[in-house]
Amino acid sequence: MRQTELFSKTRKEVPKDEVSKNAKLLIKAGFIHKEMAGVYSFLPLGLRVLNKVMNVIREEMNASGGQEILLSALQNKEIWESTGRWSDKAVDSWFKTTLGSGGEAGLGFTHEEPITQMMRDHIRSFRDLPVYAYQIQTKFRNETRAKSGLIRTREFLMKDLYSFSRTAQEHDEFYKIMQTAYTNVFSRVGLGPFTHMTYASGGSFSKYSHEFQTVCDAGEDTIHLCEKCSIAVNDEIFSDQPVCPACGNKNLSVKKSVEVGNIFSLGTRFSEALGLKFVDEKNESKLVIMGSYGIGPARLIGTIVESFSDEKSILWPSAVAPFSVHLLLLDPSDDMARKQAETVYNALSAGNIEVLFDDRDVRAGEKFADADLIGVSLRVIASSRTTKDGTVEVLDRRSGKHTMVSPDTLASHINAHL
Amino acid sequence: MRQTELFSKTRKEVPKDEVSKNAKLLIKAGFIHKEMAGVYSFLPLGLRVLNKVMNVIREEMNASGGQEILLSALQNKEIWESTGRWSDKAVDSWFKTTLGSGGEAGLGFTHEEPITQMMRDHIRSFRDLPVYAYQIQTKFRNETRAKSGLIRTREFLMKDLYSFSRTAQEHDEFYKIMQTAYTNVFSRVGLGPFTHMTYASGGSFSKYSHEFQTVCDAGEDTIHLCEKCSIAVNDEIFSDQPVCPACGNKNLSVKKSVEVGNIFSLGTRFSEALGLKFVDEKNESKLVIMGSYGIGPARLIGTIVESFSDEKSILWPSAVAPFSVHLLLLDPSDDMARKQAETVYNALSAGNIEVLFDDRDVRAGEKFADADLIGVSLRVIASSRTTKDGTVEVLDRRSGKHTMVSPDTLASHINAHL
Structure with missing residues (x-):
């Protein structure tokens, strides 16, 4: 894409009430726009990143x-009353609204x-199970403290998968598959080295749930990390001495962390309240065993920016960068x-390499500053100097290495360094 | 996809309050689930159709x-007060909600x-224009009569594009490009022959807006169709004798129709209220000229089902069918x-043909009835009979023609008949 055709611009100013580093950088770089506290819109560059993150998640879920x-976002009050979660005392983050035809509706958090009701x-029968259904859909949570940019918002896309299993064993097997899928997602988007499976409180049906904490x-969270096992325990579940649940290590490191995903065994809590049963092989009626598994794609973006940026620049991991070059x-x-x-732009585009081409008529310093801010890791420079020997300059911002490359071999050089 | 792995089932019953043909069929076929009046969720088959419709629209917009x-869906009250559209008297379909931190927010209809404010x-300058930005995003409208299935819902995805132009002429040129793009969309999804550009009321800045009415x-609408020009006039803009705005024909046919899209010249209504100006070539400050252009992908699906179905079956146009075969x-x-x-399934899948494979252990009559309902136009049948001479039977439901085809040439036969 030509930058002269991209409508979004980099900015020097951010809204006065914006305090988070990730939102400040993403607003300055023209990726997002702040609608109000905790509510952001995605501009073309931001939507490109969001789509890449969502596609990584979608591939792993599929x-x-x-x-x-x-x-749907709109929620039927009666269904939520069945489980005791309609009340604002039970759930303090509901957005509710009034239907023109009378009565109330909620906005799903x-x-x-609804998925238990729908199922x-x-x-009906054991032959219909197991079922694993997911969506990437907009959630609403009436947050009173929304000061962490994309990490905690009032409206956000969420991937939520729900599992429906016949037995505790079948559930446990899928729960492990999800642990692997989640590990893959965080690894692919570049957060693998900083993200740890974390034991958290489990509710009525299991001792623990698992969070993935970066x-x-x-x-906003605190974890106790076992450096030996690379797993952690959420601070919230300790009453006394923290200890690694895997190896018994008591020498844990206390870290601030972002909950980038969670997986939860629900047992029969929802199937019982809403009457989701199946007939098993012995013709007996049984409650379906459920689990839920969430990741917020925009929260991931916020966490990536917090992890790969300084005050003036972002450095996107390749898999989620808005462009490759x-x-x-x-x-x-x-x-x-x-x-x-122009030749380089056309050749790379023809090779299906995603290129943002800064063809603007502005001075070099502004181009470098904007490119640092926008955050693509591979930079190709064409200038009066590079035309002299017929090469272009390639900068890999991750290593800081500059290489002069012939336009003929540029595409393969790029593909080798993505 | 194997039908034994698809969790959604066809159904004989529909919710008692469901009166529309399109929703009844789509619920029976397992494409959608009714959450409440005017609110539907999309199951795997329905989401496949929705994605195809959205991709057609996306390609034409790009x-x-x-x-x-x-x-964002959540709307900042202050911005809407600037244009006089926050009040429930001005807009009677708002869903509004209360922020936990105090104050109200709306759900965008x-x-x-917000896009004018964001822009x-x-x-800033004439060099930044024109800009054409669009989204495919969830809208909320507090409809009191929601009895037309997917054609009128309280929550729906909408493609809304907004144009920002320097001059009336630049706006008019893009408005014509959108007329063509819209015509392409309706043609590609199979509604071309029944869809007519329709003159409707224009607001303060232009005599007419244009709807696309199927x-x-x-x-729920009434149009006066000029069969000669294939264009129409919305009943709402006539005070006396209907006449074709293109050719003067007074012999127009009165038809019931669905508004599947609309395009609207907004002039400076929003840029003036919100202060969206640019500096032109003569260094003069000018208001940006705007237009808006909407299509509802799910409303299109509802209209397609109304147009291509009988009481027991759907017949999807190829471009939007959940599967090709x-x-x-x-x-x-x-x-x-x-x-x-199995051989046919693997071969077609390897050839990137999307196949739904009814591998269930149920009787043939049930498979035929379900296949009629699900609505894929090309059907391939493998049975004891077809194995005898080593061919499979291909039924093109559009023509009713049965053909015996060798598995070797099946993929090319399918590709020729999509």
Whole structure:
């Protein structure tokens, strides 16, 4: 894409009430727009990153047997009353609204209730199970403290998968598959080295649930990390001495962290309240065993920016970068340099490499500052200088290494360094 | 996909309060689930159709120069007060809610206000224009009469594009590009022959706006159609004798129709209220000229089902069908027939043809009835009978024609008949 055609601009100013590093950088870089506290819109560059994150998640869910659906945001009060979660005392983050035809509706902050109700139409027999259904859908939570940018918002896309199993064993097997799928997601988006499976409180049906916590100064959670096992325990579940549940190690490190995902065994809590049963092989009626598994794609983006940025620049991991290459034309009034840049742009685009081409008529310093801010790790520079020996300059921002590359071999050089 | 792995089932019953043909059929076929009046969720088959419709729209918007973004559903009251549209008297379909931190927020029923406000950060000079930005995003409208299934819902995805132009002429040129893009969308999803550009009321800045109306008994609108020009006039704009605005013909046919899209010249209504200006070539400050352009993907699906179905079956146009081929194994206990079906399934899947494979252990009559309901137009049948001469039977439901085809040439036969 040509930068002259991209409507969003980098900015020097951010809204006065914005305090988080990730939102400040993403607003300055033209990725997001702040609508109000805890509510952000996605501009073209931000939506590109969001789509890449969502596709990584979607691929891992599909590979785990998930079937994608799309549930409504508007929630039927009666269904939530069945489980005791309609009351504002039980759930303090509801957004509720009034129907023109009378009565109230809620805006979903999660979807256990409606999906359990819906599955009553599709699950009758053991032959219909197991079922794994997920969506990537907009949730609403009436947060009173929304000061962490994309990490805690009042409206956000969430991938939520729900599992429906016949037995505790079948549930446990899928729960392990999800642990692997989640590990894959965080690894693919670049957060693997800082993200730890974390024991958290489990509710009525299991001792623990599991969170995935990314160590990060902007985090709102506190974990106790066992460096030997690379697993952690959420501070909230300790009454006394923290200890690693895997190896018994008592020498744990206390870290601030962001909860980037969670997986939860629900047992029969929802199937019982809403009457989701199946007839088993012995013709006996049984309650379906459920689990739920959440990841917030935009929260991941916020965490990635907190982890891979300084005050003036972002450095996106390749898999989620808005473009693979940022091509800068430094001397737009030099016909040779422009011709070289156009040739490179066309050749890389023809090779299905996603290129953001800074073809603007602005000075080099502004181009470098904007490119640092926008955060693509591979930079290709065409200038009066590079045309002299017929090469272009490639900068890999991760290593800081500059390489002069012939346009003929550029595409393969890029593909080798993505 | 194997039908034994698809969690959704066809159903005989529909909710008692469901009166619309499109929702009844889509619920029976397992495409959608009714959450409450005017609120539906999408099951795997329904989401496949929705994604296909959205991709057709997305391709046409991108080809017209549109840049995709994603705005928030939650709306800032102050911005809407600037244009006089916050009041429930001005807009009777608001869903509003209360913020935990105090104050009210709305749920967007359209996005002129927030996108105009947002563009103030990105449009300064004539060099920044024109801009065409669109989203496919969930809208909320507090409908009191929601009895038309997917055609009128309280929560729905909408593609809304907004144009920002320097001059009336630049606006008019893009408005014509959108007329063509819209015509392409309706043609590609199969509604072309029944869909007519329709003159409707224009607001303060233009005499007319344009709707795209699909002639359909389930429609809530009435149009006067000029059969000669294939254009129409909405009943709402006539005070006396209807006449074709293109050719003067007074012999117009009165039809029921569904508004499947609309395009609207907004002039400076929103840019003036919210202060969206640019500096032109003469260094003069000018208001940006705007337009808005909407299509509801799910309303399109409802209209397609109304247009291509009878009481027991749907017949999807190829471009939006959930699968390209429905493969039915009629004698699952016959090893030869099962082997033939498996071979065909693997070969077509390897050829990137989307196949729904009815590998269930149920009787042939149920498979045919379900396949009629699910609505894929190309059906491939493998049975004890077809294995005898080594062919499979292909039924094109549109023509009713049966053809015996060798598995070797099946993929090319399918590709020629999509």
